[in-house]
Amino acid sequence: MTTPEQIKFAHTPAGDEVIAGVTLKDAKRASKWPAYVDVAQSVTGAILGLFLFCHMAFTSSIQVSKDLFWNLIQVSGGTPVFGEEQVWLHFVFVGFITLCVIIHALCALRRFPTSYKQYRDIRAHVKFVHHTDSTLWLIQLITAVILTGTVFPHVMGMLTSPHDIDPNLSSVHTYHMGMIWTLIFLVATELHGMIGLYRVAVKWDVIKGRAHGLRKAMVIISLAMIACGSLTAWTYYSNGKELVENGQAATRYVPTQNWFAK
Numbered sequence: 001m002t003t004p005e006q007i008k009f010a011h012t013p014a015g016d017e018v019i020a021g022v023t024l025k026d027a028k029r030a031s032k033w034p035a036y037v038d039v040a041q042s043v044t045g046a047i048l049g050l051f052l053f054c055h056m057a058f059t060s061s062i063q064v065s066k067d068l069f070w071n072l073i074q075v076s077g078g079t080p081v082f083g084e085e086q087v088w089l090h091f092v093f094v095g096f097i098t099l100c101v102i103i104h105a106l107c108a109l110r111r112f113p114t115s116y117k118q119y120r121d122i123r124a125h126v127k128f129v130h131h132t133d134s135t136l137w138l139i140q141l142i143t144a145v146i147l148t149g150t151v152f153p154h155v156m157g158m159l160t161s162p163h164d165i166d167p168n169l170s171s172v173h174t175y176h177m178g179m180i181w182t183l184i185f186l187v188a189t190e191l192h193g194m195i196g197l198y199r200v201a202v203k204w205d206v207i208k209g210r211a212h213g214l215r216k217a218m219v220i221i222s223l224a225m226i227a228c229g230s231l232t233a234w235t236y237y238s239n240g241k242e243l244v245e246n247g248q249a250a251t252r253y254v255p256t257q258n259w260f261a262k
């Protein structure tokens, strides 16, 4: 039996109802939590996205020299203030970034498709509408899944052994993880981070209608970050390979230039 026309079209929704959907009639009961969670997701996402630029500068310093990387580790470990490296400072800093990752992931979870059917609908929608931002959303979803599996092993290693952030030990670590794992991690990180920063800027209208230009900038910056990160990863990998082959996998780096030596 089909629904009679007079029942099907009995109510023509007003503009507000179309925009806000069924929740409008429940407006008094509506919770503010979805809004708070949305803000938390954007704030932690922006912190992590901006952190990636510092992270790139920090890790890529090894391309200049092991000394530069070693001295930067001393800076983040508080040597200029305390006179010697404070391992607990590394723990606090890595812990803060890990907390941001956890909050960000928990907030984003509510947007994940909860069944294969939902995922299939999203893909069909993206294919159908041919809308760049919808495609970017699908890339965010896929890279988020990859990051869930890759970022925690990365930060957990540093949380449990903060003292092992060292030019030699980090290189040996990259060698053991392998180039394939590192490159998958790198591409997922940079795409997710740069698309994320672009989406936050669009969502909170930071860019005031200049989405097209920003999108172009985002693509160029993502490619530059992936290129720079790949070279850096290769430097760590080849240093690590050399150390392992010479039986020096556990040898810490001894700087030739210590900026803080008295």
Ligand code: HEM
Binding pocket: 055, 056, 059, 093, 094, 095, 097, 101, 151, 154, 155, 158, 165, 170, 171, 173, 174, 182, 185, 186, 187, 189, 229, 230, 232, 233, 236
């Ligand atoms: C405070 C927290 C962090 C510190 C101190 C840190 C430090 C490092 C260091 C020393 C390396 C070089 C080799 C190695 O140990 O693997 C590295 C590589 C890497 N990290 Fe992190 N990391 C942090 C957080 C993160 C986060 C949250 C992400 C991603 C969301 C990330 C993504 C990467 C990637 C993709 C690489 C490999 C590519 C490259 O060398 O540029 N890191 N990190």
